Amino acid sequence: MIVYECVESEENYLRNTHVKGDEIEIIFKSPNQSEKLKFQVKDGMFLDYFDLQIVNKKWGDKEIINSKEFFEYQLKGKTINHLKNGYWIEKRYSFEYNKSIDQEGNYINGLRNGDWYFSPEGPVDVIKKFDKGIFISKSYP
CATH class of the missing domain: 2.60.40 (Immunoglobulin-like)
Structure with a gap:
């Protein structure tokens, strides 16, 4: 189709x-x-489906601060059977913040699992807990 x-x-x-x-x-x-x-x-x-076992993809608007490149979007982590598994670093758009923010945490078979750390600018702002892709709770550090 x-x-x-x-x-x-x-x-x-x-x-x-x-x-x-x-x-x-x-x-x-x-x-x-x-x-x-x-x-x-x-x-x-x-x-998300990936052909590569190791993903390190950056795209979107680029900003240079202190000789370092920062991109609007980023995906970095490993896959097993084409799905995200293990620890991932992502910079994605968040409707909650209305902008791209840093997000870090673990995946199991493509589903968020455990504590996920959300950083809009600098230190962690929110920690969200997931159980096999299902949102469980939110806490503030």
Whole structure:
């Protein structure tokens, strides 16, 4: 199955989605054909899917502070069977903060597990506890 989004005609679309079994691939229409996202559907959840065993990806706006590069988004960690496992460092957009923030914690088979540390600017602001992807509690350091 292929799904075209924002379609006025077959020539005018922004991205298309390929669904094959439990894998979903979203391909963005751009000059750079490598722009795509992959997910695996497991127990009704869309989980990030990776071809690499070690992920260290940075993208988005770049800022240089004291000769160090900081990007708007980051994913860094390891995968097992294409899913996030172990300790991950992520910089992602947060609706709660309305901006990209640092997030660190553990995954088990693509699901957040244990304590996750959220840092909007500097020290940890919130600690959220997860149990196999299910939010359990929130605390403040």
